[in-house]
Amino acid sequence: MHPMIAVEGLVKQYDRAKVTAVKGVSFAVDEGEFFAFLGPNGAGKTTTISILTTTLSMTSGSVAIAGHDVQKEAKRVREKVGIIFQQPSLDQQLTAEENIRFHACLYGMYSYRPAFKLMPAAYRNRVMELAEIVGIRDSLFRSIKKLSVGMQRKLEIIRSLIHTPAVLFLDEPTQGLDAVSRRSLWEYIDNVRKEFGTTVFLTTHYIDEAENVDKVCIINHGEIAECCSPEEMRHSLLRQELILDADDRDALTRELSELGLFHKTKNHIIVPFRDSTAQEIISRLNTKLSLLEIHEPTLEDAYVEYLKQTGGESK
Numbered sequence: 001m002h003p004m005i006a007v008e009g010l011v012k013q014y015d016r017a018k019v020t021a022v023k024g025v026s027f028a029v030d031e032g033e034f035f036a037f038l039g040p041n042g043a044g045k046t047t048t049i050s051i052l053t054t055t056l057s058m059t060s061g062s063v064a065i066a067g068h069d070v071q072k073e074a075k076r077v078r079e080k081v082g083i084i085f086q087q088p089s090l091d092q093q094l095t096a097e098e099n100i101r102f103h104a105c106l107y108g109m110y111s112y113r114p115a116f117k118l119m120p121a122a123y124r125n126r127v128m129e130l131a132e133i134v135g136i137r138d139s140l141f142r143s144i145k146k147l148s149v150g151m152q153r154k155l156e157i158i159r160s161l162i163h164t165p166a167v168l169f170l171d172e173p174t175q176g177l178d179a180v181s182r183r184s185l186w187e188y189i190d191n192v193r194k195e196f197g198t199t200v201f202l203t204t205h206y207i208d209e210a211e212n213v214d215k216v217c218i219i220n221h222g223e224i225a226e227c228c229s230p231e232e233m234r235h236s237l238l239r240q241e242l243i244l245d246a247d248d249r250d251a252l253t254r255e256l257s258e259l260g261l262f263h264k265t266k267n268h269i270i271v272p273f274r275d276s277t278a279q280e281i282i283s284r285l286n287t288k289l290s291l292l293e294i295h296e297p298t299l300e301d302a303y304v305e306y307l308k309q310t311g312g313e314s315k
Contacts, residue, residue, distance in 0.1 A: 002067055004167055004199040005029035005052065010061035012047050021047045023222040024061070029215070032197040036210035039219040040307060045203060046086075048219065052201070053083055053169055066166050079107065082165030084156050086172040086203075090144050096155045097140045100127055100162055107163045116141070130158040133188045135181055150176045157185060161192065167199045168192070174206065207300035216299065220310060230299045237305045238297040239272040242281060245291035252287040259284055 005028065012022040022044045029035045039045040050056035052063055054074040062069070068076040090099050097116050104123060105112040113119050116127075131137040134154040139147055147155070153176040160168065168189070174182040186209070192198050202210060210216055210230070217227040226233055245268045246252040256263045256271060261281065263271045268291060273281060278294050 002064075003028035004031040004033070004066055005035075005201065006062075006064045007048075007052070008062045010048065010051065010063060011059045012044075012051065012056070013059045019222075021222055022051075025219065025222070025224055027217055027224060027227055029199060029201060031199055032193065033215060034193065034200045034202070034213045036202045036204070036213040036216040037219065038203065038207070038210065038216060038303060043219045044222040045219050049169065049171060049201075049203065053081060054078055080166045081169060082160035082163065082167070083169045084160045084171060084173045086175065088149075088152055088156070090152055090155060090159075092144050095141050095143055096136065096147065096151075097127065099144065099155060100159050103159045104162050109163055126162060127158070130161060130188075133184055134158060135184065150178065150181070153177055154181065161188075164192070164196055165198065167201060170200060170202045170204070172204055173202070174204070174209065207303050208298065211299050218303070218306060225310070226306070230302075233306075234297045234299060234302045235274070237302045237309075239274040240278070240297065241295040242271040242273060242278055243291065243293040243295060244269045244271060244289055246287050246289050248287060252285070252289075255285055255287050 007028070008026050010022055010025040011020065013020045025044070025048060037045060037049070047056065051058050052065065052070065054070050054077050057071065064070065065077045066080040068080065070077050091102070094102070101112070101116065101119065101123075104110055110120055110123050116124065127140070128137065131140055134157050136151055136154045136158070139151055144152060144155075153174075157173065170189075174185060177185065189198075189200060193200060202213065204210060213230060215227065216230050216233060218225045218233075226236075228236070244252065249265075249269065252269060253263065253265065256269070261271055261273075263269050271281065282289075282292070
């Protein structure tokens with residue numbers, strides 16, 4: 001089975017640029033996979049996404065989306081993907097619903113009709129369903145110019161999902177959304193993945209949004225630095241930690257030292273561990289504990305640690 005997204009030896013050299021933006025990048029995203037593409041400023045992330053979504057040409061290499069070459073079959077690729085761009089891409093002269101209608105007709109879903117009420121029931125029901133999910137139903141027929149930045153973001157989400165794409169590119173999808181709208185969006189996207197097997201390609205400032213992805217890739221200096229599951233990334237860069245304390249803290253630290261367990265004391269005693277389990281460590285202690293917590297590193301913790309090690313900066 002071919003991957004839904006296949007990138008092989010992708011290179012992008014901008015004219016007159018001294019540094020190659022993307023240097024032989026290769027990765028694959030399987031059908032139905034939830035994939036996160038992360039990287040610091042200037043890493044080559046935006047360039048790569050622009051090539052994948054047919055808005056930028058490549059210097060060399062190959063990229064296929066749903067089996068279609070992005071250069072030779074750009075139109076077929078665009079029919080297969082939905083995109084929520086980081087920068088607004090709405091027609092400011094139209095109403096919210098008109099933006100959606102033109103998009104749906106452009107994709108060949110329906111024949112164009114000059115008014116919402118004249119469109120087929122399937123279109124009207126789909127638009128109202130999505131508008132309810134992201135909380136824009138009451139603003140559907142208002143001019144774009146009268147909508148807030150957050151409301152315009154919600155409209156872009158509806159427009160990208162209207163044709164139920166095989167691949168959904170999310171470039172900072174929740175930027176400008178409140179917490180409730182963010183949660184509603186992710187719940188809907190999760191349902192879309194389950195119901196239609198949609199492949200989701202995510203970039204985000206909010207690393208916690210990538211916590212439950214199937215695979216995460218970090219691009220840095222134009223090259224893929226890491227590409228694995230979030231769990232593998234967390235464990236490769238960080239250790240779990242036991243947070244301990246005791247009424248007799250001196251006895252506890254002495255005991256940990258005698259057992260050869262590395263620990264550091266701040267407000268409490270912290271014992272990093274990787275090869276042993278928490279239970280194995282605790283079972284070897286005789287000092288009565290007054291505090292016991294297990295800290296599991298998050299993907300964000302791992303990503304920040306990676307940036308510290310490489311001298312990068314988060315986007």
